[in-house]
Amino acid sequence: MPLNGSEAYDKDDFFQLYLQKRKNSQSPNDTLEKPYLNELIGRVEGLNFLDLGCGDGEYGLELLGKGATHYHGVDNSTNMLRLAEAALKGKDATLHKSPIETLNLSNHSFDRIISRLAFHYISDLEALARKIHSYLNSSGKLIFSIEHPVITSSYKNYNKGIKRGSWEVDDYFQSGKRINHWMGEEVVKYHRTLEEYFNIFQENGFKFETLKESKPKLELFEDKELYERRARIPLFLIFKWEKAGQEALRI
């Protein structure tokens, strides 16, 4: 039975394998995604954050260490939140165990809303975009990363065990649900084209600022061969949006 959202992260074997890969200093997250995310987030001093799909909370700890005033992390995985609680104990942080989709923080206002590699688990991103718009203060920004649409288009070869050397882009314009056989589980993800990502945020109250495709930077790689492999296929997209006024909201 395919697993939605956080469910895979609460399967212990999957979770241990995920952590093992994630904690590798040469992981794609650390070499490709995080450097651009940090760049797009920029200065954090004096800002409060909401992180959707916060995982183990380590990024929250970094933001607070760099001067963020408060960090709200949301995740629906018990395993992840256990780590996040330990990481953020005694810090200016609040954790929420909830699906991102049903989270209710309508009495809060955030300077920055971020999300790292969680939005491709969300089926109704339009509704989430509207919610994020209402949670941001008037000069607020949204910065998020996702699996690149080239990747989410099709997991057919990957699911058959063909994992290296090339990536099959297929069914690109058929957006919707995908099943990814990943680390021993069947995980549900949602594919959207690049144009659809743009439309969702532009039509729901955001003004585009920047986009990065996680182009590898040689100086971040210990191993030139790995760098060359990463230079072949884009793995992530990282977006930055600013909140536009109410007039930008589609009625």
Ligand SMILES: C[S@@+](CC[C@H](N)C(=O)[O-])C[C@H]1O[C@@H](n2cnc3c(N)ncnc32)[C@H](O)[C@@H]1O
């Ligand atoms: C790939 S992990 C990334 C974790 C963290 N953001 C990081 O970059 O280290 C995706 C995270 O999103 C969470 N997640 C996925 N779908 C979710 C949903 N619908 N509601 C809440 N959390 C979700 C998972 O539990 C997991 O912790």
